[in-house]
Amino acid sequence: MKEENQKENRKSSRRQFLKKGLIAGAGVVAGGSLIGAIVNKNKPDSGEKVTALTTTGELIEVDKAQIRSPRVSISESHNGIPGRKFVMVIDLAKCKNARKCVDSCQKGHHLPKDQEFMKVYFLQDSDKSAPYWFPKPCFHCDNPLCVSVCPVGATFKRSDGIVLIDTERCIGCKFCMTGCPYSTRVFAWKEYPEFKEDKEQYSPEASSPGKEGTVAKCDFCPDLVRIGKLPYCAQNCPMGVIYFGDIDEDTVTNGNETLKFSELIRDRAGYRYLEVLGTRPSVYYLPPVERQFPVDSGFNGLEESIKARYKNTPYGKNHKL
Amino acid sequence: MEQSASKEALLQKFAPQIEKTSFLASIWIIFLLCIIGVGVYAFICQVTQGHIVTGMRDNVVWGIYIVNFIFFMGMSYAGAIISGALHLFRTEWRKPIIRMAEYLAIISLLIGPGYILLCIGRLDRLYYLALFGRIQSPITWDVIAISTDIFGCLIFLYLSILRDIANLRDFKELKVPQWRKKLYSFLSLGYTGTPEQEKRLRRATDIMAAMVIAIAIIVYSVLAWIFSVTLQPGWHSTIFGPYFVIAAVYSGTGVLILTMYVFRKAYHLEHFVTRKHFVAMGVVMVVLAALFGYFTFSDYLTKWYGSEKNDESLIKILFSQYYWSFIFSNYIGVLVPLLVVGIPKLRTIPNITFSALIVVVALWFNRYLIVIPTLESPYLPIQDSRPEYLLYSGTWVEYALMAAGVALFCLLFTLASKFVPVINVSEMSDAPRDQREEGLFNTEESLL
Numbered sequence: 001m002k003e004e005n006q007k008e009n010r011k012s013s014r015r016q017f018l019k020k021g022l023i024a025g026a027g028v029v030a031g032g033s034l035i036g037a038i039v040n041k042n043k044p045d046s047g048e049k050v051t052a053l054t055t056t057g058e059l060i061e062v063d064k065a066q067i068r069s070p071r072v073s074i075s076e077s078h079n080g081i082p083g084r085k086f087v088m089v090i091d092l093a094k095c096k097n098a099r100k101c102v103d104s105c106q107k108g109h110h111l112p113k114d115q116e117f118m119k120v121y122f123l124q125d126s127d128k129s130a131p132y133w134f135p136k137p138c139f140h141c142d143n144p145l146c147v148s149v150c151p152v153g154a155t156f157k158r159s160d161g162i163v164l165i166d167t168e169r170c171i172g173c174k175f176c177m178t179g180c181p182y183s184t185r186v187f188a189w190k191e192y193p194e195f196k197e198d199k200e201q202y203s204p205e206a207s208s209p210g211k212e213g214t215v216a217k218c219d220f221c222p223d224l225v226r227i228g229k230l231p232y233c234a235q236n237c238p239m240g241v242i243y244f245g246d247i248d249e250d251t252v253t254n255g256n257e258t259l260k261f262s263e264l265i266r267d268r269a270g271y272r273y274l275e276v277l278g279t280r281p282s283v284y285y286l287p288p289v290e291r292q293f294p295v296d297s298g299f300n301g302l303e304e305s306i307k308a309r310y311k312n313t314p315y316g317k318n319h320k321l
Numbered sequence: 322m323e324q325s326a327s328k329e330a331l332l333q334k335f336a337p338q339i340e341k342t343s344f345l346a347s348i349w350i351i352f353l354l355c356i357i358g359v360g361v362y363a364f365i366c367q368v369t370q371g372h373i374v375t376g377m378r379d380n381v382v383w384g385i386y387i388v389n390f391i392f393f394m395g396m397s398y399a400g401a402i403i404s405g406a407l408h409l410f411r412t413e414w415r416k417p418i419i420r421m422a423e424y425l426a427i428i429s430l431l432i433g434p435g436y437i438l439l440c441i442g443r444l445d446r447l448y449y450l451a452l453f454g455r456i457q458s459p460i461t462w463d464v465i466a467i468s469t470d471i472f473g474c475l476i477f478l479y480l481s482i483l484r485d486i487a488n489l490r491d492f493k494e495l496k497v498p499q500w501r502k503k504l505y506s507f508l509s510l511g512y513t514g515t516p517e518q519e520k521r522l523r524r525a526t527d528i529m530a531a532m533v534i535a536i537a538i539i540v541y542s543v544l545a546w547i548f549s550v551t552l553q554p555g556w557h558s559t560i561f562g563p564y565f566v567i568a569a570v571y572s573g574t575g576v577l578i579l580t581m582y583v584f585r586k587a588y589h590l591e592h593f594v595t596r597k598h599f600v601a602m603g604v605v606m607v608v609l610a611a612l613f614g615y616f617t618f619s620d621y622l623t624k625w626y627g628s629e630k631n632d633e634s635l636i637k638i639l640f641s642q643y644y645w646s647f648i649f650s651n652y653i654g655v656l657v658p659l660l661v662v663g664i665p666k667l668r669t670i671p672n673i674t675f676s677a678l679i680v681v682v683a684l685w686f687n688r689y690l691i692v693i694p695t696l697e698s699p700y701l702p703i704q705d706s707r708p709e710y711l712l713y714s715g716t717w718v719e720y721a722l723m724a725a726g727v728a729l730f731c732l733l734f735t736l737a738s739k740f741v742p743v744i745n746v747s748e749m750s751d752a753p754r755d756q757r758e759e760g761l762f763n764t765e766e767s768l769l
Contacts, residue, residue, distance in 0.1 A: 119704070153455050181553070188371075
């Protein structure tokens with residue numbers, strides 16, 4: 001009886017979560033798919049017509065030039081999604097370095113191979129302790145040193161907890177990169193061809209297209225969240241390692257199951273990484289107990305070049321990777 | 322005695338330096354311009370191809386550019402503090418070398434900030450620092466501090482060369498083009514040396530001398546805070562402010578001694594810059610060596626003794642990969658001046674100059690060891706990263722720009738010495754202190 005209740009609770013809260021997400025997204029993007037709002041009346045018509053779905057559910061025909069990208073503008077991106085406080089929970093017991101989070105994130109953000117917003121570490125805290133795979137996004141700290149040290153306000157903290165970078169403002173001094181104790185940030189060392197793949201207008205919420213000489217990092221994909229989708233990493237993880245949700249709503253989901261955040265953290269002894277630094281991350285980890293895979297299965301099917309990246313780890317040294 | 326030689330005799334002596342450029346000097350200047358040219362080419366490469374041409378990558382985001390930035394700024398502060406202090410205390414032996422210290426302060430201050438600009442990914446947006454500047458960021462503190470410092474040092478230098486400019490204007494035999502004479506006359510601001518003018522100038526110089534000392538200390542502390550406000554294991558240290566100030570003055574003293582040696586040889590100043598001056602500066606260097614050694618020891622002792630995991634891994638890197646540079650910068654760089662200048666018998670001009678050279682090179686490595694190994698050992702071990710991102714080594718672009726900076730430093734020094742003599746003519750022709758009622762502590766009027 002109790003269990004059923006709990007299940008019901010979870011279901012309804014999941015529904016609520018997705019619904020809220022949809023509503024939040026609807027204001028910006030019609031139909032939650034590909035066609036944006038019509039705003040730019042000053043542009044001349046291109047003569048090419050497309051069909052669009054409005055927020056009220058009507059199908060209309062508009063000129064292509066009048067369609068704005070669904071991404072929010074730079075100034076809008078400074079405001080968080082109202083009433084939200086995002087949180088991520090990463091279940092280390094389930095991670096086996098499938099790297100779908102890395103790949104899908106790179107694809108979604110049009111990143112070159114040299115830039116990863118998500119990294120998978122292979123940590124071993126000491127000689128006798130067990131190694132484990134450790135996916136590491138940006139922690140979107142509540143006390144972010146990167147934001148404090150930025151001289152021009154190019155990186156900012158929003159009301160929904162997300163820390164974003166405006167690459168139109170960034171001067172590329174890299175102080176935030178030394179400020180971040182988690183080595184989260186990456187730099188565009190040159191003009192990568194992948195940046196050009198993205199034809200849409202730039203928005204800090206999408207972190208794309210990238211810009212040479214500026215800093216970038218994991219953004220918690222607010223552009224996807226606005227249309228009721230999970231971030232790329234959470235969507236694409238085949239193991240359901242990454243849960244994303246709202247800490248105020250006390251709900252997180254990995255797409256398959258929706259859980260109460262507080263219960264998950266309580267039952268699984270969730271923690272934040274390097275709490276001692278006082279940065280107050282928005283990413284929680286569940287310890288790698290009762291694991292579903294042997295840890296070295298994480299090396300299965302890896303490209304040699306990727307495998308080589310783990311050569312220097314304590315485990316890699318002991319096992320002659 | 323040369324110390325109180327007449328103004329005319331001194332000007333007569335220094336006029337050739339200003340009037341003509343010898344064949345050797347021309348070759349020297351062309352050589353420097355060539356090095357600067359290579360640097361300009363390297364800079365163009367960096368701008369057109371992106372920072373990918375440097376050795377910096379996502380972990381070591383600041384390389385030898387920032388090392389050179391700290392290095393040149395350090396020389397500048399040393400010049401400011403030494404010239405300011407020597408001036409305020411009316412130290413008699415300052416007279417022949419104070420001009421060099423002032424040049425050192427301003428010339429390296431003009432070059433140093435250039436290096437931090439080289440670290441900036443988007444130079445086209447540099448004005449954002451003014452447009453969107455946030456006072457919370459230590460970079461903004463640095464921008465404010467450095468611009469104040471440049472301004473302060475320029476005023477101080479101008480005040481102290483004002484009398485010499487007036488001297489050059491009045492020196493009719495000087496064979497320089499008409500425009501130079503006009504320039505001297507314009508820059509001398511109508512100074513003729515009336516008692517009232519002299520009093521005002523002395524007051525203004527005293528105030529600026531005290532100010533540049535204070536500004537230099539603040540600026541270099543701010544620079545240190547850029548590192549120590551972060552959480553990085555090697556940088557997050559309360560001692561960094563004073564440590565950087567001491568290291569700055571220490572390395573700058575070394576550079577000043579080298580400058581004295583070079584100008585003494587180049588312009589035959591053996592009668593003016595004597596062993597006495599080298600010993601005096603050498604003693605200053607020894608005191609600073611002891612202080613620098615003490616700060617270095619304190620910093621690394623506490624890191625090593627507590628052996629927190631990340632400090633431990635940093636110390637391990639320093640004593641393996643960077644063993645020789647660590648030994649050189651923090652042992653040899655302290656012990657050589659202590660031994661060479663500390664033992665009276667060894668205090669010869671070549672010996673003191675040699676130990677100054679060791680100090681300058683050692684302190685460059687000291688800054689390298691502060692910046693790079695720390696970035697190579699962050700909290701999270703560097704993993705899931707391309708092999709070339711693991712360790713830093715500078716590329717030709719970075720070294721070419723470093724050489725260009727040194728060449729520009731030498732060039733500006735050479736040109737400055739051709740504009741106004743490197744020896745302070747007017748102070749040299751002033752009577753020694755005991756014959757004048759001047760000085761910080763024996764008159765009521767100064768400073769107040």
